Amino acid sequence: MAEDDVGISAIDSPMKKYKVMVAIDDSEFSEYALTWVLKNLGSTIRDSQLVIYTTRTPVDIGYLYASSWGTAELIKELKESEKKAALELLEKAKTTCTDYGIIAEGMTEVGDPKVAICNAVDKLNIQLLVVGSHGRGAVTRTLLGSVSNYCVHHANCPVLVVKKTD
Numbered sequence: 001m002a003e004d005d006v007g008i009s010a011i012d013s014p015m016k017k018y019k020v021m022v023a024i025d026d027s028e029f030s031e032y033a034l035t036w037v038l039k040n041l042g043s044t045i046r047d048s049q050l051v052i053y054t055t056r057t058p059v060d061i062g063y064l065y066a067s068s069w070g071t072a073e074l075i076k077e078l079k080e081s082e083k084k085a086a087l088e089l090l091e092k093a094k095t096t097c098t099d100y101g102i103i104a105e106g107m108t109e110v111g112d113p114k115v116a117i118c119n120a121v122d123k124l125n126i127q128l129l130v131v132g133s134h135g136r137g138a139v140t141r142t143l144l145g146s147v148s149n150y151c152v153h154h155a156n157c158p159v160l161v162v163k164k165t166d
Contacts, residue, residue, distance in 0.1 A: 018048040022104075022130040023117045023151070025054060026089055033132030033162035034093055038100040050104040052093045053120055055113040056082045083108070114150035121155045129155050133163040 022037055024030035034052070037045070090106030097104040107124075109116050121129055131148045148161045 018045070018127045019051065019125060020045050020048050020128045020130065021051040021053050021117075021121065021124065021126045022093075023053045023055075023113075023147075024089065024093055024132070025113070026085070027132065027134065029132035029134050029164050031096075031132075032164040033130055034096060036162045037130050037160075038097060038102060042100050042102060046102055050097065050102055051124060051126070052090055052097070052104050052106045053117065054086050054089055054106075054108050055116040056086050056108060056110045057113065058110055082110075114147045114154075117147065117151055118154045118156075121157055126155075126157050128158055128160060130160045130162060133161050 020037075022034050024034060086108040087106075090108060094104050094106055107120065109120065111119075117129070117131070120126070129151060131151055133148050134146075148159075152159045152161065
C-alpha cells in the first residue's frame, strides 16, 4: 500500500511522545539498566517523557512496639531516612540522564516494589517499562520472587528487561 493510499505521509504526521519508566533500586543491575537505555535508546527516548521510579519497602516496625519509649520518634526517623535515600538515588539517576542529554523526572513511593511498579505504570499511563535483572537462579527467584518477572506478567505495557552481561 502506497503512502498516497492512506492520505498521510510519515513526514506530515507528528511524532508521538511516549512515556517511558525505568524502575531502579540501589543495585548495580539497575544502574546498568538505566545506562544501557540511555546509551542504546537515547535518541529514541530523547523526545519522550522519561520517569525514573523507585520504591521504598515499608519499614518493618513490628519489633519496635515491644518498647514504647521513643517508638514514635524512631519510626519517624526510619521513614525519613528511607525517603532521603530514595531521593538521593533518584537525583543520582537524573544526573546520569542529564549527562546523556535527557531530562527525567523522578518518583518514589512506599510499597512492595513489584506491585508498586505495576500500579505506577497504570497511574502514569506508561508505554514502556524498563527494569534490570539481578540474574538470580531459579531457586533464589522462586524463594525471593523476581520483580522483573512479575512486571513482565502484570504490567499493562511492554516491559524491557535489561540483563547485565559480564
